[in-house]
Amino acid sequence: MKEPAVTIVVEDGFMQAALRNILKYLQPEVSLVFRGSLEECLNGKTCPRFIILDSKLLPQPHCYSLEKLKSRNPEGHILIVETSLLEQPVLVYANEVILRNDTEKTINQKIKNFFDQASKLAKPQYDDTISEREKEIVRLVALGKTNKEISGALFISPHTVVTHRKNITSKLGIKTIAGLTVYAILNGLIVKEEI
Amino acid sequence: MIIKPATQLADAIHENIFLLPVLNRFDIQLGFGNKTVEQLCAEKGVNMQFFLEIVNSFLDKDYFPQSELQSFPIRLIIDYISRSHTFYLKYKLPQIEGLIVKLLENAEPSNKKAYSLIRGFFEEYARELIVHIEKEEDFVHPYILAIDDAYNKNLVTPEIIMRVKQESINKYADGHDNVEDKLFDLKNLIIRYLPPAADYTLSNAILYDLFRLERDLNDHARIEEKVLVPKVRLLEKRILAKKA
Ligand SMILES: [Fe+2]
Numbered sequence: 306m307k308e309p310a311v312t313i314v315v316e317d318g319f320m321q322a323a324l325r326n327i328l329k330y331l332q333p334e335v336s337l338v339f340r341g342s343l344e345e346c347l348n349g350k351t352c353p354r355f356i357i358l359d360s361k362l363l364p365q366p367h368c369y370s371l372e373k374l375k376s377r378n379p380e381g382h383i384l385i386v387e388t389s390l391l392e393q394p395v396l397v398y399a400n401e402v403i404l405r406n407d408t409e410k411t412i413n414q415k416i417k418n419f420f421d422q423a424s425k426l427a428k429p430q431y432d433d434t435i436s437e438r439e440k441e442i443v444r445l446v447a448l449g450k451t452n453k454e455i456s457g458a459l460f461i462s463p464h465t466v467v468t469h470r471k472n473i474t475s476k477l478g479i480k481t482i483a484g485l486t487v488y489a490i491l492n493g494l495i496v497k498e499e500i
Numbered sequence: 501m502i503i504k505p506a507t508q509l510a511d512a513i514h515e516n517i518f519l520l521p522v523l524n525r526f527d528i529q530l531g532f533g534n535k536t537v538e539q540l541c542a543e544k545g546v547n548m549q550f551f552l553e554i555v556n557s558f559l560d561k562d563y564f565p566q567s568e569l570q571s572f573p574i575r576l577i578i579d580y581i582s583r584s585h586t587f588y589l590k591y592k593l594p595q596i597e598g599l600i601v602k603l604l605e606n607a608e609p610s611n612k613k614a615y616s617l618i619r620g621f622f623e624e625y626a627r628e629l630i631v632h633i634e635k636e637e638d639f640v641h642p643y644i645l646a647i648d649d650a651y652n653k654n655l656v657t658p659e660i661i662m663r664v665k666q667e668s669i670n671k672y673a674d675g676h677d678n679v680e681d682k683l684f685d686l687k688n689l690i691i692r693y694l695p696p697a698a699d700y701t702l703s704n705a706i707l708y709d710l711f712r713l714e715r716d717l718n719d720h721a722r723i724e725e726k727v728l729v730p731k732v733r734l735l736e737k738r739i740l741a742k743k744a
């Protein structure tokens with residue numbers, strides 16, 4: 306089954322219906338799932354990508370709750386619907402906030418922005434960034450360590466080291482140890498004095 | 501385009517400008533008017549069949565009528581390879597190095613460190629290429645010429661047979677590469693990771709030169725591996741058969 310694209314955490318039935326209508330109109334393709342609380346929404350195995358959140362269901366302090374939500378779901382996009390007084394700094398965490406006295410037009414615009422912005426961010430990009438583990442390996446390679454030494458230092462099998470190195474080469478377009486060393490210095494993974 | 505005896509050399513250059521250094525290795529310089537391959541080869545005393553095979557295999561790497569190339573004297577091939585070596589060492593490497601030095605001199609202070617890394621990397625690459633070429637010039641070619649000479653003059657001494665057994669061309673062929681991994685990295689470091697130069701024409705020029713050098717070196721290695729090595733293998737076989 307396809308994962309629901311938007312998780313809506315809203316208590317009030319009237320507001321649920323309103324959001325459903327607006328979303329159907331603006332994003333006809335989107336699938337929705339409704340949750341009664343933030344906890345319930347985070348208990349699922351996969352983290353929701355889009356979360357529309359009723360501020361009333363956001364435990365106080367708001368910032369703390371949002372920070373927890375973000376740390377568990379860093380890829381998630383959060384839209385807050387203000388039904389109760391919001392602490393100001395929530396904007397740091399939320400991608401968009403619908404305020405109590407926003408007009409219908411503003412609300413539509415904000416929801417539209419929310420999805421536009423998110424889809425822009427979600428656009429598949431050529432991925433040449435290497436993972437933290439791969440960075441560690443580039444660092445060790447640049448410092449002149451052999452695959453065997455790397456395997457020992459990181460507690461992974463030599464086979465895994467070889468796999469990582471293949472991935473690194475294909476992601477970075479660099480094959481030689483000397484080349485990886487230059488890359489590592491250029492990107493601050495090691496400093497010249499370490500060599 | 502396949503170059504034939506009646507092809508005007510000017511047309512071949514229009515087809516692929518990268519042919520230019522190849523022509524220079526045959527002592528053919530620009531300003532040849534409407535002369536055909538046949539005329540120019542006769543004028544310069546160049547073996548035309550050999551010339552045609554070299555330029556055609558350069559233009560199309562799948563064009564390799566080995567049987568025909570095999571019929572040329574080994575000396576001609578070695579001479580051509582040696583001239584290419586001179587071209588890399590005397591002109592190509594210093595020219596690219598000069599551009600990199602210029603890049604470094606004109607760099608904004610914040611880029612100096614990055615560019616000097618590239619310079620260091622290029623120097624390392626150049627050193628490796630020089631070692632590679634020196635090994636061919638100082639050991640491989642003299643060996644080939646010695647056994648070729650002995651065979652042609654019917655002077656296959658026990659000493660020559662010993663050399664064939666010890667220095668067999670297979671040893672060279674097995675370990676032969678073209679330092680191409682470093683060149684690959686150098687291109688990518690400049691394309692992907694180096695902060696852009698204030699004078700972008702400089703970094704462009706460096707990249708053009710690196711791509712040209714790569715193209716030339718690949719062709720060069722193909723001639724060493726696909727023409728020279730099989731020919732020497734055959735020669736070694738004949739020498740060992742003579743002994744028996
Ligand atoms: Fe060579």
Ligand SMILES: [Fe+2]
Pocket residue numbers: 632636676677678721724
């Ligand atoms: Fe070579």
